[in-house]
Amino acid sequence: MKQVTTILLVVLLLISCKKELKNTKLSGSVFGTFYEVTYNSNIDYERQFDSLFYVINKSMSTYQANSDISKLNRNEKVKIDDHFVKVYEASKIIYEETEGAFDPTIGAVVNAWDFGPEGKIENLDSLKIDSLMFTVGFSKVIRTDNTITKPESAFLDFNAIAKGYAVDVIATFLDDKNIKNYLVNIGGELHAKGINVEKNTGWTVGVENPNFDGTQSLSRTLILTNEAMATSGTYRKFKIDESGNRYAHIIDTKTGYPSKTNLLSISVIAKDCMTADAYATAFKSMGIEKVKTFLKSHPELKVFLIFENDKKELETLALNGFPEN
Numbered sequence: 584m585k586q587v588t589t590i591l592l593v594v595l596l597l598i599s600c601k602k603e604l605k606n607t608k609l610s611g612s613v614f615g616t617f618y619e620v621t622y623n624s625n626i627d628y629e630r631q632f633d634s635l636f637y638v639i640n641k642s643m644s645t646y647q648a649n650s651d652i653s654k655l656n657r658n659e660k661v662k663i664d665d666h667f668v669k670v671y672e673a674s675k676i677i678y679e680e681t682e683g684a685f686d687p688t689i690g691a692v693v694n695a696w697d698f699g700p701e702g703k704i705e706n707l708d709s710l711k712i713d714s715l716m717f718t719v720g721f722s723k724v725i726r727t728d729n730t731i732t733k734p735e736s737a738f739l740d741f742n743a744i745a746k747g748y749a750v751d752v753i754a755t756f757l758d759d760k761n762i763k764n765y766l767v768n769i770g771g772e773l774h775a776k777g778i779n780v781e782k783n784t785g786w787t788v789g790v791e792n793p794n795f796d797g798t799q800s801l802s803r804t805l806i807l808t809n810e811a812m813a814t815s816g817t818y819r820k821f822k823i824d825e826s827g828n829r830y831a832h833i834i835d836t837k838t839g840y841p842s843k844t845n846l847l848s849i850s851v852i853a854k855d856c857m858t859a860d861a862y863a864t865a866f867k868s869m870g871i872e873k874v875k876t877f878l879k880s881h882p883e884l885k886v887f888l889i890f891e892n893d894k895k896e897l898e899t900l901a902l903n904g905f906p907e908n
Contacts, residue, residue: 604780606764614746615646616770622757623764623780635752642666643745645690655731656738662729670741670748670857671726677744677861678721681877685865686836688719688733690740693834696841716839747813747860750774754811754856766807767856771814774856775807790814793847793889793897802848802889802899805906811856815863816848833868842868845891849874852885852905859884871900878903 609629610619613636620632642664644650654661663671677685692715718737725732733739741748746769753767754774764777766786775786785806792802793816833842849866853859862884866874871890878884885905892898901907 606779606781613769614640614644614749616746617768618753618770619768620753620757621766621768621779622762623777624760624762626760628756628760631756632753635756636749638664639666639745639749639752643670643741645740645742652739652741655733658735661731663726663731664729666748666752668726668729670744671724671731673748673857673861674721674741674744677858677865680881681862681865681869683720683836684869685743685861686719686721687739687741687743688721688724688737689834689836690742691715691738692719692839694738696834712839719836719839743864744857744861746770747772747811747856747858750811750856750860772811772856772860773807773813774811776809778808788812790848790850790887790889791816803887803908805908807852810852810854811859812850812852813856813859813863814848814850815860815867835868844868844870846871846888847891847897848887848889850887850905853883875902 604623605625606621606623607625607627608619608621609627609632610617611629611633612618618632618636620628640647641650643652643666645652645656647653651661651663651667674685674687678687692712695711695715718734723734723737724739731739750767750769750772751774753769754765754776757765757767757776764780765775766779766788767774773788775788778784779786785808787804788807789801789805790803791814792800833844834840835842844867846867849863851859851863851866853862866886869877871888874886874888878886882903884903886902887905888900888902890898890900
């Protein structure tokens with residue numbers, strides 16, 4: 584009888600362990616894209632995630648008229664929250680590190696060029712560009728505690744970093760709940776911790792090929808563990824000039840005009856997704872050689888580039904130990 588009881592206990596323990604090796608997967612729409620959070624717990628945190636997304640949107644969404652950032656852009660007095668402060672401070676560091684290649688005040692110029700899928704290059708009035716560029720420069724935006732001072736006509740836009748920040752906010756929430764294994768994905772921006780317990784491996788993620796026809800295929804797959812990755816592409820939004828040259832939705836922060844680039848996709852791995860997101864954006868306008876030079880003094884960033892060579896053929900370049908397939 585004792586032996587039967589022991590066997591029964593072992594079986595129950597095995598069943599119990601098996602239940603623990605199940606992930607919860609929550610998904611939905613946010614920030615004009617999708618989110619998917621996979622984590623090793625049977626607790627449903629969808630309501631909490633929605634609340635966090637709401638707060639971040641209320642703070643930094645330029646698409647919401649009543650957000651703090653929209654009010655600031657209308658020159659209304661606003662007391663910014665801690666989310667805004669964290670993104671502002673990170674933006675300031677990356678703006679300085681990249682010598683302005685990452686600049687959250689360039690948004691008004693980008694909007695003026697009206698980038699859309701396969702649109703044609705339009706000749707904007709140079710006076711209008713000069714006028715808009717007069718307010719560009721994140722150094723002109725000053726934070727004092729929970730207030731922001733900026734030039735009256737300056738347009739502040741954190742879209743190139745806020746999505747990555749939101750990924751980190753969800754990751755921090757899961758950390759606070761003592762969840763050891765998770766993958767947070769918002770529109771392809773990722774933060775991974777631990778392993779995928781259902782497969783007993785690190786989290787398998789991919790970098791898409793820059794397919795201009797809209798199809799999807801992977802250029803590289805890798806295991807992401809205790810790191811974050813963001814990818815910024817130039818191949819979905821572009822314009823073509825009269826000579827057939829393609830210009831991505833990259834505005835030179837020094838001139839206000841579109842920059843021609845052969846970089847099609849930039850993936851960055853960093854300790855957090857906010858950092859990865861911002862640098863992936865900055866590297867689009869820096870070009871391959873400047874990126875290579877920059878990374879020599881930033882070994883903490885792992886980078887994977889997909890670009891067109893002189894023969895219009897795709898090439899890839901892994902830098903600072905970006906993982907192989």
